[in-house]
Amino acid sequence: MTLAPANVLVRRGAAASASLLVVFLVAWQWGPGWLGIPTFIVPPLSMVADEALRMWQVNHLLLHTGVTAGEVLAGFLIGSLMGAIFGYLLGMSPTAEVALSPYILALQIAPKVAFAPLFILWMGFTVYPKILVAVLIVFFPVMVNVLTAVRTVDPDLVNLARAFKATRAQIFWKVEFPSSLPPMFAGLRIGSTLAVVGVVVGELVGGNAGLGYLLSFGEGQANTPMVFVSILMLTLVGSVAYVAVILAERRVLHYMPARMRATLQ
């Protein structure tokens, strides 16, 4: 069987990965003590776990995680939908692209997180400024990838469809849209992790809910374990978003050779 070596490789890799995790956790628990690092700099694993339990009971950790996750989801969905729509429109209208490209470029270069204070001035300490920062940050990778994909569809494919008397709508739905999906998913993968960045910056800047709020609250109290817990939960939220995109990609792009698809790194 030709598959056996590949399986063995995957199993070996997974085993190495698991043992690396054990080594990391052990180093985290006892490393700081051995090296004489104070617990307010690097709290050991058990201290962080205790803090997580305390936050769960006292600080509504689940609620704050839920708020952040909800903002990430909303920002990601709206941002990628708008990115895709603009990508298709600009991809199909070179005139519009030429007209708008300097402004799009300027917006793309501007650090999106810098808009957070502005959005909070506009919308107050609500969830909306956080979502808006995420929307802005997710928009670009998706739009750029879709735009490029639409622009680079093989013109012979379009001509083939035209020779079969395809309408403009048929060309879009049967040729252009499906061929833009692989690059779009690449954009969505990037967007899913960036959405977390956008939301957490918004929460850091102002508000009283979300993991970003807990992060700055913990910092204010010099509660290092709390900061660690918040970072871990943010990583968890980002991972769930990323894995969700990967699973969706596998379903949608099932027709592609396995080696062409993204792997769970």
Added chain:
Amino acid sequence: MPPTVRLEYRDVTMQFAGGGQKAFTAVSEVSFSMRDREIVSLIGPSGCGKSTLLNIGAGLLAPSAGAAFVDGERVTGPNAHVAIMLQKDLLLPWRTVMENVLFGAEIQGVARDERRARAQALLAAFNLTEFAGHYPYQLSGGMRQRAALARTLAVDPSVLLLDEPFSAVDAQTRMVLQRDLALTLQRERKTALLITHDLLEAVTLSDRVLVMSRRPGRIIDEIEIALPERDNPLARRQDAKVQGYVARLMDRLDIGSTADRSAPRAAGQDSV
């Protein structure tokens, strides 16, 4: 009763505005017609406008002067009488082989059951039935070209326009595909215009070969291929007369003297 004319080019001239520079003429006053069930090959040097003629026939390009007619109707745009097939298989990677074969019929709104039945018959004819549910990347180059040919036939065109359909596959696969094409065209009673650079392919597959000149492309020769067994190009290859036809085509295409002509250009490239 006079034979039916399937495809006709009448004084077709095509000029392109050459990217800000002065316009160039790709083809100039080309006229020829094809009878029902005839297979005609079009050969000529690169850039002589063969593909342009094909695109005009498919309705993808509008000629600057003259017109193409299919089944007596003037071609004004893409139409259901003709179907094209290119060197690239152009199979859609997200569709299975079956769905790819259905692509054209689906666009043209052929009823679902009818197009399914037709596609199944074509897949069977091309030995692709067991691969109906496979995706293009799982197929060999030869199978992909057969799937592309099945897709072309699935819309039941009266004329097939084939632009170097087998030039991207290896020599052995090409011979098999040539046989498949010849058999299929015979069985389905189709008319076909074939562009090729392979002189042997032109001679063994066709009833008639048209030779085009350098740009601006004109038809400079027309050779009737008086060989038996048009549906068996492999047998035709063995025919003693084939070499004579190929030699005549080489002569008409100036093959031999072109080597001398391109020599200074190659030297120029070396000096860069």
